[in-house]
Amino acid sequence: MSTAIVWLRRDLRLADNPALHAALAAHARVLPVYIHAPEEEAPWQPGAASRWWLHHSLSALDESLRACGARLHIVRGPSLQTLQRLIESCGAAAVYWNRLYEPAALARDRDIKQSLRARGITAHSCNAALLFEPWQLATGEGSPYRVFTPFWRSALTSMDAVACTPAAQRIDMPPMPTCTPLAALDLLPRLRWDRGLAAHWQPGESGAQALLHAFIEQAVHGYKAQRDYPAVTGTSRLSAHLHFGEIGPRQILAALREHAGNDRVGAASSIAPYVRELGWREFSHHLLYHFPHTPTRNFNPRFDVFAWADDGVHAEALARWQQGRSGIPIVDAGMRELWHTGWMHNRVRMIVASLLTKNLRLHWLHGARWFWDTLVDADLANNTQGWQWSAGTGADAAPYFRIFSPVAQSAKFDAAGDYIRRWLPELAAVPAPLLFQPWRDAALLQRTGYPPPLLDLAASRAQALAAYQQLRAQAAR
Template sequence: MGHALVWFRRDLRLADNPALKAALDAGLAPVPVYIHAPDEEAPWAPGAASHAWLHRSLLALDADLRARGSRLIIRQGDSLAEIEKLIAETKAEALHWNRLYEPASIARDTRIKQGLKSRGLHVESHNAALLVEPWTVQTGQGEPYRVFTPFWKNARQRLDATMPAGAPRRLPELPPMLAGLGVEDLRLEPQRPEPRWDAGFWEHWVPGEAGALELLDAFLDGAARGYKEQRNFPDRIATSKLSPHLHFGEISPRTIVARVLAQAWPAAVQPDIDHFLSELGWREFSHHLLFHFPHTAQENMNPRFREFRWARPDARLLAAWQRGRTGVPIVDAGMRELWHTGWMHNRTRMVVASFLTKNLRYHWKHGAQWFWDTLVDADLANNTQGWQWTAGTGADAAPYFRIFNPVAQAEKFDAAGKYVRRWVPELAKLPDAALSAPWEHADLLRRLAPDYPPKPIVDLKASREAALEAYSGPKTKPPAER
């Protein structure tokens, strides 16, 4: 039996893995390969939290492969050079991988495919990450969509309820002399004497395919009912929390959709299911935008903001935002949840992003870069479009006058203060009435929470008015034609 290299990247699963299935269907013995080459994804090489997750995800994938008679061959260095070495070592007849859609990955993969095909190797890429390929969903004029609703109306019709292929029960053994690195050799986790800043992550997450499937089962059995409304409340488990598993490809969106559509839902629950599917649609839309407008990872989607005057960042204020010391409890709670768990509830993501881009009026890239390093679901498409949506600079963005009032958001979505008290425990003794804006209760704050900032790092009312003036002024007009 001949061999085929199966190049794993962010598709770290065995079920619904088209590259793996294609190698098996061709009658070839798959050689599962992971090549660690983060520099090839510059300027958005994976951050520290992503690396911490990747360490455990690779261990899980290798264990799953070994349970089926195979193993993961890990190499490090230039991807093309390592692939060429493996082709020579295994006499592989083919190379299969699942596509990535970030600009740097597309350029790298195109170069590798063209180079190896020119030498006679069979090279094939597959879709394992998206429900619809970005080039297949277009407007009536043949253009990419820039607005979510018509995009999703088009893409929604293409959803397939067919359950994708499961994981193979057995895999061929690899040549015994074929060597690779251990996961530990990649030094993805915090290294001594650096503190284990990721320790809190693993109280909340189980990286790997099994962990993803367990979360999907839990969601379908529980939080799916009531999802549309309950998903807005950060103090409860009301979302699927599948985003990091989707990012690393430990579960496919096709599997999620097929499981959702296969279930008989009561009519009263159908709005919840439709809304959940639309959230998967937003993920698709973000990848659609990044594919068609790759410059948006670094630049504003909306050219009207090309000359916008963002405030010059104050390192002290930026650090206060990053560490959850702004003096605004709902903002601080979100940032501390992120630091401790590697994840943040979507409602608070919007609140903290609005605070940075509207109240502080800092460029959205300062937030995108911090999220990139601290999120376990740091996905370039979602991260970019999420920040541009809140900043008002992207496609289908929030209008410039939408500035999230963090006090009102806390009062509406954390009325009992459970979320704030969990992540900002120094405020736990404050009464509910003082929890959303403690600076308005200075005596209580000084007495019951002396270690918390006595007032916000920026005046919420004055900064809102300044943002409205800046966003609505002539500085947002597009530059004159040359």
């Protein structure tokens, strides 16, 4: 009776799980395993909010596996050595897993595959996380894409080939010794700052499906018009579920197509605006795979000599930005939403990032690291691409001279002030447009205790533009 191990990582679901599906098709018994070895992902091991989500996602997966007659075997330790011990314990002839694409994970998985095959163990990896492998799409010259539009145009030509695998119904496990209790992984915070996260999220496969169906029924057809307004539920909020693999992009695409009557994903499709955002996720992974240095270094090397502000001079400003005390309401609302829920609306992410990297001229890594620790959807590909885009240093990036005006952005995308008032209750009674720039009334600041702005928006914008002009002059020499 043949036995296989399915090594689960960020593919924490039973439906459309190619590795699990392949193992069940080829073997009589399957051992679902999660190996906790965060140090192998250094320097980007999961942050605090991600660990909270992981705890609850693993718990939900174990519950789903038990309904299929199995359970999740949790082990702490180095991945290769742990797999080797498990192979000996249960007599496994094969190990299956779904691929990860971060540089550290790619190197580790390559070494593990070689080591297992050298011992005569079948080692098989699958794609569960993406519509297309990062190496699957290339320019006419065979090089990786650096601009989104031609990348997505190429992707759309192959979109109809995407299909899902069925969910597991029954899993027979080999007998195994006692595994590590989930609580022993110490994923939850000891000081319980996570109550806001628990109130806003349901980690796990069923939570992902519930959000997807709510989005399809209530928001997908208005997505293009509503996605930029942080006070309304205009987005899917599936990013964390996608990162942990509680749902896959193929499942989302299939559900959207079914709802739209098998509408093809063309430019005129009713679901195209949202599917295009899935395309940006694909593009981010494409970039990370082909340019693995970008989580810590500029994609555009011209910015290696850019005049970023001195960290020491702006240490207090950085702390105020992180804590939602910048004195700029839309920025503070976003940072407080992030701290309370582990998530921030995408339009607001761009606003807070523009302030940090352009008005303050602090290196984008300060923001990337803060988001990494505080976001439940912290994903290395998306986080890197998002921050480099905002800073103007990345592929297909916002031009450096595009500097978001927090006041104008508030007036346009939160005109009634509902989002700001929700997260800044001290300003709840302030009418718009004063709500967007309360520093214009010194008495208001004194009365409410809301801080004055940490910088002059107009002056800091001019200084940022001057620094950019200096960079251009250096490049022209």
